[in-house]
Amino acid sequence: MKPAQKTDRVIIAVLVLLLALLVVRQVLPSRSEGSVQEQKTGPVTYEDYNGKKIGIMSGTNLEAESFQCFPNSEYLYFDGYPNLNIALENHVIDAYLGDEPALKSIHAQQPQIDYIKERLTNNRYSFAFRKDDPKEAALRDEFNEFLRQLKADGTYDEIDSLWFGTDEEHKVVDMTGMTGEKGTLHVITTPTDEPFSYIKDGNLVGYDIDVTVRFCRAAGYAVEFVEGDYSARIPALTSGRVEFTTTMNVTPEREETVLFSEPVSEGGIVVAVRSEDLVGAEADVEPTEREPFFTRIAHSFEKNFIRENRWKQILQGVGTTCLITGCAILLGTILAFLICLLRRTGSRLGNLLCDIFVKLMQGTPSVVLLMILFYVVFIKTGLSAVAVAIIGFAMNFGAYASEIMRSGIDSIDPGQREAALALGYSENQAFNRFILPQAAMYFLPVYRGEAVSLLKSTSVVGYITILDLTKMSDIIRARTYEAFFPLIATALIYFLLAWIISLIVRFVLWRIDPKRGRTTKEVEA
Amino acid sequence: MSLIKVEHLQKAFEKSMPLKDINLEVHKGDVIAIIGPSGTGKSTFLRCLNRLEEPTAGTITMDGLVLTDSKCDLPKARRKIGMVFQSFNLFNNLNVIENVISAPVHLLKMPREEAIQRGMQLLQLVGMAERADRFPDELSGGQKQRVSIVRAIAMQPEVLLFDEPTSALDPTMTAEVLSVIRNLAEQGMTMLIVTHEMKFARDVANRILYLDEGVIYEEGTPEQIFDRPQKEKRAASSSG
Structure with a gap:
């Protein structure tokens, strides 16, 4: 070893x-x-x-x-x-x-x-709804009515002073009491936007979240929050992924694409x-004294990972990243295998289709592919973002892996096939028993590299509202305002995951190595 | 009755026609050496017999079974026809004994223990028993070819096809492989051997086929072919 x-x-x-x-x-x-x-x-x-x-x-x-x-x-x-x-x-x-x-x-x-x-x-910040959709217009009106009520009965001022105040203890959102009798609303928000929307103690909180939940409770909806970047919000809204988005700046340009509620808060650009x-x-600002080196590190570590149980967020992110990577590798490998089989039938049409698919996948950045799948192709199916990510990465990985497998299979001497046929094996038996095991020894090391690069490329899933490892560290950074520990820890975790993938492939290689279990000594004896 | 009957066999490629009209009857126990100038389709002919090459026309019958029929269960028929290749083609992912027993176990459903026992006996005969756990890349060319012969006879075929079995070997290794083939001939195995080893062909074969211009140009006993060539071209080539 x-x-x-x-x-x-x-x-x-x-x-x-x-x-x-x-x-x-x-x-x-x-x-x-x-x-x-x-x-x-x-x-x-x-x-x-x-x-x-x-x-x-x-x-x-x-x-x-x-x-x-x-x-x-x-x-x-x-x-x-x-x-x-x-x-x-x-x-x-x-x-x-x-x-x-x-x-x-x-x-x-x-x-x-x-x-x-x-x-x-001077700006107004409003919730935004989809335009040219009667249902949405009705929802917007319902929301406006609710806002007017809040302002009238004084609740509005309470919310305002809570989230812009310093009373950290009471900055929680009561998520209970939503009956959902009128259905579930999907609301997109950017959880790196304190005090409007952020993660505290592992929960989504903030001014906008508070207002949204109160509205849903009063109007009889259940709510499902979707977390996405600022740039993901309007596409998610217009494509029908969500019913509305939490507050954004009201601009004339945006008013052309979306339907704004009455302003929820006011402020301005500074x-x-x-x-x-x-x-x-x-x-x-008062000049702060520099703490000793190790105290600072310990403090920073405590702040980024221990406080508010932030390590749980990291673990959750790792889980999502592993789920997407693992499933995509599995499905992608099956897809690659099917492509190889289709090519082996020698059908011209099949070969052409495979070629087109592979070239298309190789020529499309995975993040663009993901967005096309999420916002265009699967928009009506209600498929979850994670499922879409798995499908997208499996397609991408399948295309690359099929090429890797093909080059491995092509490198096997045709005499191996002929010998098997001459003994009475069928084409399929010859492939499964002799050609594939030999080809695997060639292509698995390359395949391993591709699997690791898939793992790393999953870090773009934040574009389609998934909170993976990368996104989770972004969210922690949004709260702690520190770059060092969250980023280094993220890099380290990716590195370890890549190492685990390597170990698994190495284990498979060892399992299929016909010479395993023999020491060099035995051979020379 | 003949074991194999070849009638009007033809094989055409896009630009050439190596086999025009081949007719042959092989009887049980025949050892047939196929000789002739390079590039005259000797190997192509041999590979047509188990349809590794698809003949363009003609029929091949073996034991009453028409091999060239599209309905013929080719994999099953091939079990009866052993083949030994110029480049050995041992399965690189299997060791020697696994190479020998794979087809009997997988295809004839022979119990593994029995297959190993028989395989080891056969390896013993060719002097390869003590290398049973080696892999092909750890063997010399002559050793590989001896194993590949054992792999073919482990299926108990009715006929063995040898496609230039010694062309890739140096002289000492050639000798060890030829002696194995000679032993098989003595045991009465039916064989067709494409070879350039004239002395060997003369010693071991009971029939010699001289293939040229896409047909069996001349056929006869070794004495007839080597000592009294009947046709002009043959005379020219054997003296030159």
Whole structure:
């Protein structure tokens, strides 16, 4: 078992490297460059940031706004507040545009991030429904009626002060009492958007969630939340995957595609910057003393994995990733086998169909394939996102694996088949007993590589509202505002999963190796 | 009565016709050496007999069974026709004894213990018993060919086809393989052997076929063929 020892050594080396990375990262002081503050006196305005590096949250209306405010800037795109904050804190960008309520809560948790108090725009945030659909219009009206009631009886103010307040203990959503007599509503939300929608103690909570649940309870619906990126929300809505989405900025452009409710909350776009760059009364950050190295690590670990049982979220993500990968490998292998069989029949049509399928799969990025399957092909079937992901990845894997199998089968001497036929075996017996076992010895090592690359490519399933390992670490980062531990832990877990796949394939290889159980000594004796 | 009867056998490829009109009767116990210039379709003829090559026309009958009939159960018929290849074609994923017993166990449903016992006896005869647990890639060419002969006779065929069994071997290995074939001939096994070993053909065969121009150009006993060539072309080739 020489190769096994070698792999083990590689794994130890990788672990040592990761540890070294951890030490370097924690010991080195973070970069500090010239700030806006040094170049001018007086309050900082957004105009000071024109020409600086600007972060943009993709899939939102903030993009157009950013172009207008900072015409001379360089733009970098991010997929949510967590990544924007990390980039801002580490001087990758100098500012970004965000919604005031979100930034208020970010600043409360992360004093090094602040925002310029002057609003660039005044915005309304509304729930959005599907347009040109009478049922949806009725639902929207029902929702509006409910909002008016909330505002009238004072509940609205209670909700507002709870989620924008500091009373952490009561920030829970009571999910009971929903009868579902009028059916189940599917609601898409982006759970990295504190205080509107986020995960706390493993539960989905927030302002929007609270309002949604209260509405469903009052109107007699049950609710099923679907978690997706900002960019996934409108496609999910227009394609009919969900009945409505939690609040988004009301813009004229969006009003053309969706039907907005009455505004639920109001706010505006503000410029997020580093606190150190703000001057005068706006800078209210106290310099924090650096804790000792190991305390900091322990603290960070506690915050990212132990607090609120966040490790459970990671485990859940690992489970989803394993489920998708495992099923896709299994189904994909069966599909690859069927493709090989169809090719072996020698039918021209069959061969052509296989060729088209394989070329199509090889030429389509898996994330695009997934979105096509999710938002177009299976839209009417009500198939769950995980099932769609399994189908998509199985198709992709099947195409690649069939090519791998074919090249393995082609590499077997045709004399093996002839010898079997001459003895009286049928074509199928010859294939199963002699050609396939020999071909497997050739193609399994390549197949293993393909399986590992499938595992890694499942990290895009966040695009179709699945909370896999990658997405779960995003969600944790959205709450802890730390990049290091969640990302490194995620990488490490993928690495270990890949290693497990390797072990399984190696075991299969060992099982089918005709020479297994014989030592070199025996052969030479 | 003849064991195998070949009538008007023809094999045409897109650009050539190696076999035009072959007629032959093989009797039980015949040892037939098939000789002739390279590329005249000797191997093609042999491979047509168990339909590894599909004949274009003609009939092949064996024990009253028409092999060229489309309704013929080919896998079953092939069990009676052993074949030994130029490149051995031992199953690389099986060791020596498994190569020998696979077909009897899988196809004849012979109990495994019995198959092993018989297989070991046969391997003993060709001097390969002590290498029964080796894999093909651990054997020399001559050893592989001896095992492949055992694999063929383990099915107890009525006839054995040899397709240039020694062409891939060096002289010492050739000798060990030829002696095995010679032993089989002495035991009365019916065989058709495509070969370039003229001395061997003369020693072991009771009939020689000279194949050329797509037909059996000349046929006779070894004495007739080698000592008194009947046709001009033959005379030219055997003297040259």
